[in-house]
Amino acid sequence: MSRFRSSSAAVVAIVLLVVLIWGVEANPEKNPLRFREDGQFKILQVADMHYSDGLSTPCEDVLPSQLRGCSDLNTTAFVHRMIDTEKPDLIVFTGDNIFGPDATDAAKSMDEAFSPAITSGIPWVAILGNHDQESTLSREGVMKHIVGLKHTMSQFNPPGEIDGFGNYNLEVRGTEGSSLANKSVLNLYFLDSGDYSTVPRVRGYNWIKPSQQVWFQQTSKKLQKAYTSGSAAKKAPAPGLVFFHIPLPEFASFDSSNFTGEKQEPISSSSVNSGFFATMVEAGDVKAVFSGHDHINDFCGELTGIQLCYGGGFGYHAYGKAGWARRARVITASLERMEGVGWGVVKTVKTWKRLDDKKLTVIDDMVLWSKNYGGNRRKKQIHGA
Ligand SMILES: *[C@@H]1O[C@H](CO)[C@@H](O)[C@H](O)[C@H]1NC(C)=O
Numbered sequence: 099m100s101r102f103r104s105s106s107a108a109v110v111a112i113v114l115l116v117v118l119i120w121g122v123e124a125n126p127e128k129n130p131l132r133f134r135e136d137g138q139f140k141i142l143q144v145a146d147m148h149y150s151d152g153l154s155t156p157c158e159d160v161l162p163s164q165l166r167g168c169s170d171l172n173t174t175a176f177v178h179r180m181i182d183t184e185k186p187d188l189i190v191f192t193g194d195n196i197f198g199p200d201a202t203d204a205a206k207s208m209d210e211a212f213s214p215a216i217t218s219g220i221p222w223v224a225i226l227g228n229h230d231q232e233s234t235l236s237r238e239g240v241m242k243h244i245v246g247l248k249h250t251m252s253q254f255n256p257p258g259e260i261d262g263f264g265n266y267n268l269e270v271r272g273t274e275g276s277s278l279a280n281k282s283v284l285n286l287y288f289l290d291s292g293d294y295s296t297v298p299r300v301r302g303y304n305w306i307k308p309s310q311q312v313w314f315q316q317t318s319k320k321l322q323k324a325y326t327s328g329s330a331a332k333k334a335p336a337p338g339l340v341f342f343h344i345p346l347p348e349f350a351s352f353d354s355s356n357f358t359g360e361k362q363e364p365i366s367s368s369s370v371n372s373g374f375f376a377t378m379v380e381a382g383d384v385k386a387v388f389s390g391h392d393h394i395n396d397f398c399g400e401l402t403g404i405q406l407c408y409g410g411g412f413g414y415h416a417y418g419k420a421g422w423a424r425r426a427r428v429i430t431a432s433l434e435r436m437e438g439v440g441w442g443v444v445k446t447v448k449t450w451k452r453l454d455d456k457k458l459t460v461i462d463d464m465v466l467w468s469k470n471y472g473g474n475r476r477k478k479q480i481h482g483a
């Protein structure tokens with residue numbers, strides 16, 4: 099047995115298996131995400147593109163003067179502009195990537211919707227919303243299609259063990275050559291928050307199931323153990339960021355006195371609270387959650403040490419508010435500079451949004467979490483792009 103384990107044939111077999119499962123480029127083991135040489139890691143969140151058929155799909159909720167010549171292609175142009183301007187290290191599409199009811203061909207619609215990410219060559223991931231499966235593919239089919247696209251690090255869960263089809267995590271390692279080069283210093287979790295309740299007595303949206311929470315708990319535990327072991331041992335866990343489409347009921351814990359951004363519609367969470375917020379609080383590593391779903395809410399508010407953030411509506415073929423610009427969220431994590439040692443652990447996590455106007459105006463620039471302060475230290479409300 100030990101002879102087989104150490105044999106190169108076994109290594110080749112494992113590598114082949116990994117390649118088959120993830121594809122070469124998307125293999126997070128071989129090509130892990132890592133902090134840049136400047137100690138930064140930047141994520142672009144794209145919420146609710148609602149892409150359908152392209153040029154023939156009209157914009158919704160824009161000013162009458164903006165209606166002419168406005169289509170899904172405006173959504174595509176906005177993704178391109180955000181990528182060019184922010185140069186993110188990872189792009190996260192947080193569901194309702196396509197608007198199923200109006201997309202004639204789900205696969206084609208997704209190919210077009212994700213094309214700016216694909217052509218940029220930047221690693222990207224997507225999770226499912228509640229509308230992605232309403233075209234020609236099931237939720238399983240949609241997620242399977244996504245993982246087959248170029249440069250994606252999205253992963254597919256086969257049905258059975260864990261509810262949903264896209265529950266996975268990604269590790270972000272320290273900078274190349276640093277003492278944390280092989281450690282995950284920032285953890286990203288992606289969950290499939292489902293679509294609609296299948297329990298007859300419960301109407302409305304679905305919720306994050308116990309099986310998913312167990313997966314999250316085990317993953318968080320494993321990552322914390324790996325992080326705190328060895329020579330680079332750290333007492334506090336590496337910060338975790340969590341992404342899923344449908345906001346939790348806890349997003350309703352705020353008003354304008356204690357959030358940054360805007361709330362212009364009710365929180366469309368499930369009517370059932372499945373306890374995922376408490377699960378995250380207990381896990382201890384999660385610092386922020388990023389959802390979509392409610393297009394004209396774009397705030398971040400802190401509850402029990404976790405920032406709950408909306409991405410803000412991105413897509414033009416999605417309901418919105420005429421005169422209220424489509425927007426995107428950017429999240430950056432910065433490492434601590436240590437005298438004579440180089441880059442250390444994550445020091446701060448910040449966020450801002452950009453509006454799809456001429457200057458891609460930056461708004462609501464704020465600190466989400468800081469190693470030294472615990473977070474929620476607002477910097478500036480508005481500054482020009
Ligand atoms: C949509 O894109 C067209 C073509 O580039 C542009 O002329 C128009 O201003 C855009 N509309 C909006 C609302 O951004």
Ligand SMILES: *[C@@H]1O[C@H](CO)[C@@H](O)[C@H](O)[C@H]1NC(C)=O
Pocket residue numbers: 275276277278279280
């Ligand atoms: C990280 O792993 C690589 C490859 O195994 C090794 O060469 C390098 O020394 C490791 N770096 C640290 C800081 O452990």
Ligand SMILES: *[C@@H]1O[C@H](CO)[C@@H](O)[C@H](O)[C@H]1NC(C)=O
Pocket residue numbers: 351352353355356400401
């Ligand atoms: C926000 O402030 C309101 C009162 O204005 C309060 O009811 C609510 O509990 C606060 N939320 C948090 C999370 O502190």
